Amino acid sequence: MRLGAYTACLHDRSLDETLKVLGELGLTSAEINTGGFIAAPHIPIDDLLASAGAREDYLGRYAQAGITLTGLNCNGNPLNPDPMVGPKHAADLHRSIELAALLGVKRVVTMSGLPGAHPGATAANWVVNPWDSQWLDALDHQWNEVAIPFWRDIQARAADADVKVCIEMHPHNIVFNPPTLLRLIEQTGATHVGAEMDPSHLFWQGIDPVAAIKYLGDRVFHAAAKDTRINDENVRLFGVLDDRFTRTPADRNPLNLGGHNTLNQWPDQPSWQFVAVGRGHGDDFWVPFLQALHEVDPDMAVNIEHEDTELDQIEGLRLAAENLIAAGHKAGI
Template sequence: MKLGAYTACLHDRSLDETLKILGELGLTSAEINTGGFIAAPHIPIDDILSSAAAREDYLGRFTQAGITLTGLNVNGNPLNPDPLVGPKHAADLHRTIELAALLGVKRVVTMSGLPGAHPGATAANWVVNPWDSQWLNVLDHQWNEVAVPFWRDIQARAAAADVKVCIEMHPHNLVFNPPTLQRLVEQTGATHIGAEMDPSHLFWQGIDPVAAIEHLGDLVFHAAAKDTRINEDNVRLFGVLDDRFTRTSADRNPLSLGGNNTLNQWPERPSWQFVAVGRGHGDEFWVPFLRALHAVDPDMAVNIEHEDTELDQFEGLRAAAESLTAAAGKAGI
C-alpha cells in the first residue's frame, strides 16, 4: 500500500518543492490535479500530450524524489448543464484519461457529476429525498438521458486507455453513496469505473466507510485520507443537511469553481467539518479502514486530501501524515 497526498493544498509551491515536502513527511505517493474545479499548476499538460521527452522528464522528477505518481485528479461536474462549466469539465476528464495513458498512471479520480432537473435546465439539481413522484421523474431524466450515455462513453475511453476511473462518492452528485456507485457501474456495464473511497463524505451521511469497502469489494480502486468531525451539539439543532452557507465577498478573492460559480463560506457553527486524519476519528477507525483497503488491493494508493481550515497547509499535511502512517503501522501494512 502506498501512502501519499493529493497536492492541491501545495499549489503555491513548485512541483519539485512539493515532492520534497511529501518525502520529508515519509510519504511515497502523489496525486496531481489536471483540471475540473481547480487549476493544474503541477503538471505541464500540453507538453506531456505532445512530447515523449516531456513525459520522461516529468516522471523522472517523481523518481528522483522517491515518489510514485499514483493518480490524476480531475474533480468537477462534467454533467453540469451550465454551458460555461459542464463542457469544460467533461473535456478535462477526457483529456485526463489520455494523459494518464501516456504517463502510465492507472488511476483517474473524478466525480460523477450532476445534471439539471429537465431538458433545457441551466443549473444542476440534486434530489435529496425523492418521496414525491416528480423527483423520481427528475432522477429518471438525470440518469437515463444524461449520466448513463456520458459514462458509457467514459467507460469506453478508460477501457481503451487501460485506466481505471475512480469516482469520489460526493453529495451534490448523482453518485454519492455505495448504491448509486453500483447503479452507475451496472447501468453502464462498466469494467473500468469504480470508487475512490473518501471516508470524509460518507461520515456525515451516517455511512460506515469500512462497511462500504466490504460491500463494494473490488469496485474500490483508489482511496483518499480525509477526516470529518461531527459536531454533535450543532447537529442536534441544524442536522447534517444545512443551508446556512453564505457567499464569499469579492474582496476575499472567492475560489472559482468554473463559469460564474464560486466557493461559499461555511456556517460559523457547522454540523460537521473536514479535518486532518486523526482529528475526527482515531485509530479505532483508521486502522480497520486501511486493513479493509489492503484486503481489496495490497497495492492501493491512499492519498491525504488536506481541507482542514483550522490548520495551515503544512500543519495539516504533517498531522495527517503522522496519523496515517501510525495507523498503517498498527494495521501491519
C-alpha cells in the first residue's frame, strides 16, 4: 500500500518542489489534478498527450524523487446542465482517461456528477429525500436519461484504456453513498468504474467508512485520507444539512468552479468541517480503515487531501502524513 498526497493544495509550487515536499514527509505516492473544478498546475496535459518522450521525461521526475504517480484527479460535474460547465468537465474526464492510459497510471478519480431535475433545466438539482413523487420523477430523469447513458460511455472508455475510474462519493452528486455507487455500477454493467473511498464525506452523513469498504468490497479502487470533525454542539442546532453558506466577496478572488460558479464560504459555526488526518478521528478509525483497504487491495494508494482551513499547506500535510504513516505501521501494512 502506498501512502501519499493529492497535490492540489500545493498548486502554488512547481512539480519538483511539490514532489520534494512529499518525499520529505515520508510519502511515496502522488495524485495530480487534470481538470474539472480546478486547473492542472502540475501536469502539462497537451504535451504529454502528444509526445511519448514528454511522458517519459515527466514520469522520470517522479522516479528521481522516489514518488509514484498513482492517480489523476478530475473532480467536477460532467452532468451539469449548464453548457459552460458540464461539457467541459466531461471533456476533461475523457482526456484524463486517455492520458492515464498513456502514462500507465491505472486510476482516475472523479465525481459522478449531478444533472438538472428535468429536461431543459439549467441548474443542477440534488434530491436527497424524495418523499414527494415529483422528486422520484426528477431522480428517474437524472438517472435514466442522463447519468446512465453518460456512465455507460465512461465505462466503455475506461475498459478500452484499461483504467479504473474511481468515484468520490460526494454529496451534491447522484452518487453520494455506497448504495448509489452500487446502483450506478449495476445499471451500467461497470467493470472499470468503482469507488474512491474518501471517508470525509461519509462521516458527516453518518456512514461508517469501514462498513462501506466491506459493503463495496473489490469495487473500491482507490482511497483518500481526509478527516472530518463533527461539531456536536452546532449539530444540535443546525443539523448536518446546513444552508448557512455565504458568497465569497469578489475582492477575495473566489475560486471559480466552472462557468459563473464560484466556491462559497462556510458558516462561522459549522456543524462539521474537514480537518487533517487525526484531528477528527484517531487510530481507532484510521488503523481499521487502512486494514480494510489493504484486504481489498494490498497495492491500493491512499492519498492525503488537505482541506483543513485551520492549518497551512505544509503544517496540514505534515500532521496528516505523520498520523497516516503511524496508523499504517499500527495496521501492519
